[in-house]
Amino acid sequence: MISERTVNIFLFALLPVTVLAAWLLDEPFIITLATKAAILALAGVGLNIALGLGGLVSFGHAAFFGLGGYAMGILASHAQSYAPLMEVPFLIEGTKSMPVIWLVALVTSALAALAIGALSLRTSGVYFIMVTLAFGQMLYYFAISWPAYGGEDGLSIYVRNGFPGLNTLDPVQFFLIAFAVLTVGIFLAWRLARSAFGLALSAARQNAERVETVGLGPYRIRLVAFVISGAMTGLAGALFADLNRFVSPTMFSWHLSGELIVFCILGGVGRLYGPVAGAMLYVLLEHVLGGLSAYWHIYLGLLLLLVVLFARGGLIGLLSGREVAHE
Amino acid sequence: MSFLSLTGITAAYGPSQALFGVDLALEAGEVLALMGRNGMGKSSTIKVICRLLKHSGGTVQFDGRDIGNLPPHKAAQAGLGLVPEGRRCFGPLTVHENLHAAARPGAWDYAAVCDLFPRLGERRDQVAASLSGGEQQMLAIGRALMTNPTLLMLDEATEGLAPVVRQEIWAAVATLKRDTGLALLVVDKSLAELRRVADKAVILERGRTVWSGGIDALDRVVADQFLGV
Amino acid sequence: MSTILLIEQVLNGLQSGIMLFLMAAGLTLIFGVMGLINLAHGSLYMVGAFAAAAVAAATGSFVLALVAALVAAAAAGAIIELVVIRRLYDRDHLDQVLATFALILIFSEGTRWVFGSFPLYLDVPAALSGPVTLPGGILYPAYRLLIIAVGLVIAAGLFALIAKTRIGIQIRAGEADREMIAALGVDISKLYTMVFALGAALAGLAGALVGAIQSVQVGMGEPVLILAFVVIVIGGIGSIKGALVGALLVGLTDTLGSVLLPIFFASFMDQSSATAVGSALATMSIYILMAGVLLFKPTGLFGKA
Amino acid sequence: DGHGGKVKVGMITTLSGGGAGLGLDVRDGFMLAVKGNEAIELVVEDDQRKPEIAVQLADKMIQSEKVDVLTGIIWSNLAMAVVPAATAQGKFYLSPNAGPSALAGKGCNPLYFNVSWQNDAFNEAAGAWSNENGIEKVFLMAPNYPAGQDMIAGFKRTYEGTVTEEVYTKLGQTDYAAEIAQIRASDADTVYFFLPGGMGISFMKQYAGSGVDKNVMGPAFSFDQGILGAIGDAALGVKNTSHWSKDLDVPGNAEFVEAFQAEYDRLPSLYAAQGYDTGLLLASAAAKADVKDADAFRAALAEADFQSVRGKFSFGANQHPVQDIYMREVVKEGDVVTNKSLGVAASDHTDVYGAECSM
Amino acid sequence: MSDLLDIRNLKKSFGALKATDDVSLTLRAGEIHALIGPNGAGKSTLIKQIAGGLRSDAGSVHFAGRDVTPLSTVARARAGLGRTFQISSLAMEYTVLQNVLLGALGQDGGVMRFFRPIMARNDLRDRAMTALTRVGLESHAAKRTADLSHGQRRQLEVAVALTLSPKVFLMDEPMAGLGASGSQRMTGFLDGLRSEAPILLVEHDMDAVFALADRISVLVYGRVIATGTADEIKADPAVREAYLGEEEEA
């Protein structure tokens, strides 16, 4: 068994090393893939705060991912067409600046998470899973049938948004942006898990009654966690939209919520690097197996099955054994 | 050969070993008190007998056969009845359903159990999760009796029961022993009450049998040394 | 809208509710009673439909096709349980989600591999292919009446199985505490395999029955899966009665929503935007219904707290 | 001639999941057309019908595979995701299916050629045909999403009779009892609908069982060869518009149908025909010009110098087809349910968006 | 002596069953007030009504001079009501230390701190370790709670309550599951604890009750049928019949 810390360092280093190698070999597509993995990992790290730490199995995190994506799509499309977003009561213009878009994505998805969470957290267990799914589906159908921003066709943004001082069109530089954001996300999640809040949140997952009797309100704790989680996933959505220079309602679809959950489980639920490992493996499989056979989903399914059956605690569990209660 | 005999049992929960060599023997119709301080392996021993915990060494013989390889339900069908620590009633099921879930034909049926614990009859259609602690305990005992076992294991079965009820249960145990020849393996904290019903005792200390003998031979010195009373 | 049309639409809503129940019945059993989140339920539905289509094509008999659907789905269910699910009972719900998600992939592409990428032909038997006239002069497809009858019979049967039989009690006890029911002498593993196979068979039957009036194609199980979950969650997990009521509610909301909402909006909007807004809202209606129910009754209509 | 340059083609199409049948047909038709052609090198990838995957595959083909031409996409939402990005990077895109209006009008691009149809085309033809064939009142139905709305708008553009109802269903809907009741109650004489894939199968089967006997009409997508087998007799008599039919008497068509059947052991669909035409078009251009010389290659493509299996085929100013649209009827030939051509519904049809294209 | 906890006319019915029926009790500073009674008499129900897990049908709970009836469980815990459960209710994946840390955090109240590691909060750690030491679990601090034996969990349950430094302890059968020696230790421990905060003690272990209680109330079918000192209660024939039985004095 390798210690979890070693595995984490390895996972962390894997993305930049891959990108470096791809850059040396002049394989820009591998860089794109690595960027995709980093962004999806960020979404997973966000979800994992609710799912792994708080035990809140949100089957609707695509809602936040999509909102982040549309925050980018809407702002950038208005900037692209020079039509202001709104004029009354005050003027809001579109923008092509990443930091501004990120901020909007964070705030929008945090607000959405606050609303969805406030309602959904009245339920628990499978009901929670389904009610979050319901909110995700509402947004999905709304996006499909709402013509203003392309409906099912989505929105194309012809040129990637800019970041001061960097050339985002260069795959390596864009990767570095995504990777930096991921790093910050992981760092925050790491501190959060070890903080007072993390202790209470994880306790609320294990035994809510216990948390109440020590005088802490589980509802409020969970809601805050849900908001943080949604905001981080929303930010990932904005980046993902930038990666593809395109947004569409599929970013809201339940498949995406499901995939985010799969990342977490595949890598190891509740482990800091679980979603990172999961997202990387998933992206890798998708693209490697996809080239092998038209029926590659069968192989993907079999692999996933093997992981669940024989690697308890996901990939990281397989490598580093049962989770040690921290410190 | 004894009705139930454990020799040299060792067992572990994952990496942490709980039993290091448990020996005990029990004859048909006998009552054996399994004693020891908290965390010494009493419940683990019972789990090994019921096959809920796999042993890594030693043998478990019951009623003339080796039950060490049976799955739990086969062991139960061979005649083991369990009243587990912490009751473990089926929360969402009613009292009546709890009793009938695993019932096997024999002298113990619903009416007989309700005779023993009238309270269960009164609460027939209430779900187990909403019963009081003591009521759940009665239900767990009743449920085990409904399987008509030949060996009944009571793990802290009087925990949380009112003194009158406890006396009733011990009286019932005495009756069971006298009238039906049921063998019993009992874990309980009250030495005084055990003395009245048990024939012999086994004391565990850190997962090992450290003393065994007739209950009468269990004197102050032994009790002091191993049980801290 | 005329009254007779409204009545007909209410009937359609109820009918589509029963159809939903038929699709959800197996899931209620597995999910509600065994506590297992089986995402592959939709795949079993698909297996049933494909088996039926294949046998119908080979033999021309609809009855044989239904039998084939039951057998194929039950067998698939039993195999899944023995090979995969069995190892997951004492695991986290999330492991079950991942494993059954993997099964979806395997089943969908496996089916495509065997049957190809094009939809298959499966039609209602000639005897039931036309409409019948109901009291009040409403024309109604005979086959849909059959579906209603089968749905109600299954509802009654499941209710009796779970609430009234000893097997039902044992299954529920197993859900509460698997280890304990085994320690009391019940072979819970075998029981669970049987229940899972039964749930799968119900899914397969639904796939064949419903597939005959819809399209038999790869991926047909996915929308069904989500709908079935919506239905049983609205009704309250583990309650057959709840699943039935939930299915009827969803059926009515869906049907009447898509019919009435555009009319409603047209009363104060111009026609084309009313159609657009109305049908957009209609597509979201069942999810709004589900969220609404859960906000007022966090464990569904008939769920236990 | 004899420039010796090769063309590397990247095909992104749907090969797994629900809509795989369409992608397979396009791919097989294309491969049949370029079989043995040394000048064309083909790489194929599966987009799983997900727009973001399609975008990433386009990146891959452009960046790693260094293709010159992209093609293959079936769905208009995927096309909207890929085409602008691909053309922005200087790659040709040939659309073998899907023609969103946005790419025909303001969004037209010198490097984008549509070899199939603009979304409205079949519907405009159907509207025109209806005017001349005594269809007075229609009930319109489509899923509530842009392609559905386009199709309905296209029909209404040319149709002069009365539209009694206009109903938008859920995308992916499987039960049409409510709509059928509305149709029964309506005084329309014809139902015109666009319900692609499984939706159309479900609707037709349920419609046949309902006893309602109004005329049924629609664009070809719900009555194509891959689907007819699943609908069976329920589809007999349905009229549908298409730019191609298996029985068209134009040079090369019979040979194509035969070769396709011989190669793949199934009847070709209109998607296969489009894939085939796309292959022929590309081969014709590759024979004339080096793809590295973008202007020359573009000119070669624009000539459309190949014998289309649809008969007449040329490009309009926005590089969308000018072609005849036929009315077909579903019939039974022996055991096989298939389409028979009834004649031209709109000749030299072109789309209305070209005016907005400033190319 | 002042009444720290004053319970007035509490009622709770489940359908036709009156689990508690007009119960009034007081708890004074420095005392242990034992609540005994047959199984199903309503003792745990009463504790839940006081702690806030269960809404009362009627009656009020006054705590430290203030009416806390409308408050939630959380608010009551923050006000100083420390409760232990009849059936252990702990965070099972956590270590023993983390469970007590949670209690210390509850006492501290600073839960919305997202950045600073909790293990760096030496004040909370010390508080937690002190509580563990007092119940004798200090050597198990790093063990997973799920790996504790039944009796050890009961001790941990008490330790968590200690970290809260409540003004009043509500203890539902703290001796249950402790062996004979464990019970003796716990008895000694509770004896000392009463000077910190008074205890409302529900217990079936009569040795402990008689050794500890300043006052004993007997609850039968949801009603208090007697309140008095140990000797008065032992001598009460109604109590003997309903609860104590023929138990000879220990």
Ligand SMILES: Nc1ncnc2c1ncn2[C@@H]1O[C@H](COP(=O)(O)OP(=O)(O)OP(=O)(O)O)[C@@H](O)[C@H]1O
């Ligand atoms: N599920 C488990 N996982 C890991 N370790 C366990 C588990 N259950 C018990 N143990 C450990 O095994 C040892 C024996 O426990 P056991 O429950 O058999 O003791 P016991 O004698 O019944 O104690 P008590 O009187 O407190 O119930 C203890 O040290 C305990 O910590």
Ligand SMILES: Nc1ncnc2c1ncn2[C@@H]1O[C@H](COP(=O)(O)OP(=O)(O)OP(=O)(O)O)[C@@H](O)[C@H]1O
């Ligand atoms: N949620 C509920 N629904 C219905 N009845 C309930 C519910 N909760 C408790 N009861 C009933 O109320 C009565 C009082 O229960 P309670 O748990 O307060 O008893 P107790 O005095 O603590 O008993 P014990 O000493 O056995 O723990 C019992 O008869 C119990 O069955």
Ligand SMILES: [Mg+2]
């Ligand atoms: Mg024990």
Ligand SMILES: [Mg+2]
């Ligand atoms: Mg109690």
